Amino acid sequence: MNQDAAQKLTQDRRLRSLVLALAIGFASHGSGVSAAVADELELAELSLDDLLRIEVVGATRYAQPLADTPASVTVIGADELRNQGYRNLGEALSTVPGVFTSSDQNYTYLGVRGFNRSGDYNSRVLLVTDGARRNDALFDQALIGNESPVEIDWIKRLEFVSGPSSAVYGGNALFGIINLVMLDGGDVNGTRVSVDAGSGQSRRVGVVAGQRMEGGGDWFLGFAAYGAEGKDRYYQEYDSGLSDGWARGLDGEHYRKVYGKLRLGNWRLLGSFATREKAMPGAPYGTVFGEPGSEILDRSSLIELSHDDTLSTGWRQHFSVFSGAYLYRGDYRYVGGVANRDEAVADWSGLNYRLNGTAGEDHRWMLGTEAQWNTTLKQRNFDRDPYTEVLNTNSPSSTFGVFVQDEWRFRPQWLLNLSLRHDKHSDYAAIVSPRLALIYQPDRDLTLRAAYMHSYRPPNAYERYYADGVLQKANTDLDPEWIRSVELAADVRLGRSGRAGVSIYRNDIYDMIAEQLDANDGMWAYANLPRVRVHGVEVDAEHSWSGGYVLRGSLAWQGSRLNEGGSLKNSPALLGKVVFSMPLDLRWKLSGQWLGMTSRQSKADRVSGHGVLNVVLSSAPFAGWGEWSVGIYNLTDQRYTDPASSAFVQDSIDQDRRQIRVRWQVAL
Known part of the structure; x- marks a missing residue:
């Protein structure tokens, strides 16, 4: 065994010991946290009955108590989203049990229950905001880093539904649903301005405004603009006679985002626009290293008009029409001054209709249908001067789905959820996705759940048709992938404001x-590859105490096995998380997260395990001076790496060391 391998093994053992010690500590104290499980209420003030009445939407597409959901759901509410200083969706999601993120300094990728494949582009997780689908139609990607169209400041509640959910959502819902309940105007009733400054010469300004109107109307508007010069980054693979391995001044990033919605009576109109430009310091796709000119642009927009009302029968109906667009543009510079451009353009529109209500005292039904027409799925690649076309393809498609769901309480302590969906993609045979969940609640403190789920994902246009003539070629014969999942879970309430849970899945x-x-x-x-099996166990706990002390944590073990042998790449065996918040005095609060994982297999080696500590010191509003916070990310200046995809020469990519952000927010 060489010295590097021995060092990695030692680090891995130390990390495993620390994670296990934390897990034992949680078990012995019966604690955990979720500063997040409430919209308007502090968890420290919630009784057990209040906790049981918390309602979520993501698992079934209608509001239901958390204890009745047919899947494992983690809820992060407004208080935690603000107090913990999460800078984007990825940072918030990385605290969810069994979930982790990785980055190549261009995009942030989400791993769920041991699965985070290179080249995935988050196409196996569905992102939803106020019921509106946010994955684009070409890559099917859920953007969660700075590239996301959504800002943390606009979110009232984040729900992560673990496990397959195609039975109610269709394609992409293979490993989970990110359901974001956005702020309404009545949650703001005024205007808030925030200004941030931090490491990498970063700066940001955000505005959130909204108002509840007379007659039942409501409007909300969110705006954010960000810029950063980034840091100089070192890559050992390019440290040769031609370069010293440093990419200097090539890490800049800028974005502008706006989100708004207007509610008048039963009608709601929402719109979203976001654009992000990012330089690429790591020279992916064979671009020249250390020179400016290689950068990417992501631009997305969505508009949706929806109507909700109650029929004379008491059933609720929802109808919406929507239109979305996405643009990816990559400008790549190659040796010899060759300037290449890569473009992906998607336009889509669709509609959906849902009807849900009770049939008798024991049944709650939902019926629905969805259709989406992907009118433009265009991909181009060409050298700019002289113009030389490499790829020019457009592959429109459409999808149509119908689904039914029955929530049947056939005994006071027993609840059965049956969901079934039929989807037809224009290029593939129809597929049926079932979900069966049986929930047993012997008393108000204990919930047991067994679930069987089936989900699918058709290949997207990028996977089927993209070919740049250099690194990648097309495969039009791809078939849809599908997943069969079994999960057993238990959730127990501890005292007035605590809970613990365990989930076993395959x-x-x-x-x-x-x-x-x-x-x-x-x-x-x-x-299409042979069968892959992933199985694991997740244990989590949370507790809050009077006085504002909040703690939650989780430990996840996951293992994978490929049919041809070996295990999945970029799949840590252990994930450990601790999230805490505590008052220092009447005005100041200290919050933070410790996120750890064991080593992962990369393309040619293994990257070491690591543990990262983030802390945030925040204040209550000062009279006339607003609120202040200081966040220190990677407090201990830990050096760690994430596995790189096939687009990079590097086997792994160094991640950010210690960073600082100062925020000031004032209500006008």
């Missing part, structure tokens, strides 16, 4: 779509 993935290197021509292509 996922079998068939025809998994993944990048494969063709040894004949040295090019990558997406292909």
Whole structure:
């Protein structure tokens, strides 16, 4: 065993010991946290009955008590989202049990229950805001980093539904649902301005405004603009006679985002626009290293008009029409001054209708239908001067789905959830996705759940048709992938304001779509792989005390097995998390997170495990001076890396060391 391998093994053992010690500590104290489980109420003030009445939407697409959900749901509310200083969705999601993120300094990728494949682009997780689907139609990606169209300041509640959910959502809902309940005007009733400054010469300004109107109306508007020069980054792979390995001044990032909604009576209109530009310091796709000119642009927009009302029968109906657009533009510079442009353009529109209500005292039904027309799915690649076309393809498609759900309380202590969805993609045969969940609640303190789920994902246009003639070729013969999942879970309430839970699951993935290197021509292509099995156990706990002390934590073990042998890449065996918040005095509060994981397999090696500590010191409003917070991210200046995809020469990418952010917010 060489010295590097021995060092990694030692670090891994130390991290495992620390994670296990934390887990034992949680078990012995019966604690955990969720400063997040309430909209307007502090968890420290919630009784057990209040906790049981908390309602979530993401699991079934209608509001229901958390204890009745047919899947494991983690809820992060407004208080935690603000107090913990999360800078984007990815940072908030990384505190969810069994979830982790990785970054290549261009995008943030979400791993769920051991699965975070290279080239995935978050296409196996569905992002929803106020019921509106936010994955684009070409890459099917859920953007969660700074590139996301959503700002943390606009979110009232984040719900993460673990496990397959195609039975009610259709494609992309393979591993989870990110359901964001956005702020309404009545939650603001005024205007708030925030100004941030931090490491990497970063600066940000945000405005949140809203008002409840007479007659039942409501309006909300959120705006944010961000800029950063980034840091100089070192890459050992480029430290040669031609370069010293430093990419200097090539890490800049800028974005502008706006989100608004207007509610008049039963009608609601929402709109969203976001654009993000990012320089690429790591020279992906074979671009020249250390020179400016290689950068990417992401631009997305969505508009939706919806109507909700109650019929004379007492059933609720929802109808919406929507239209979305997405643009990706990559400008790549190659040796010899060659300037290449890569473009992806998507336009789509659709409608959905849902009807839900009770049938008798024991049944709650939901019926629904959805249709989406992807009118433009265009991909281009060309050298700019002289113009030389490499790729020019457009592959419109459409999807149509119908679904039914029955929530049946056939005994006072027993609840059965049956969901079934039929989807038809224009290019593939129809597929049926079922979900069966049985919930047993012997008393108000204990909930037991067993669930069987089936989900699918058709290959997207990028996986089927993209070919740049250099690194990647197309594969139009791809088949949809699908997953069969079984989960057993228990949740127990501890005292007035605590709970603990355990979940055991097994996922079998068939025809998994993944990048494969063709040894004949040295090019990558997406292909259907044999079965993959992922199984694991998640333990989590949370508690809050009077006086504002809040603690939650989780420990997740996950293992994978490929049909041809070996395990999944970028899949840590252990994840440990601690999230805490505590008052220092009547005005100041200290919050933070410790996030740890064991080593992961990269393309050619393993990256070491690590533990990162983030802390935030925040104040209550000062009279006339607003609120202040100081966040220190990676407090101990830990050096760690994430595995890189096939787009990079590097086997792994160094992540940010210690960073600081100062925020000032004032209500006008």
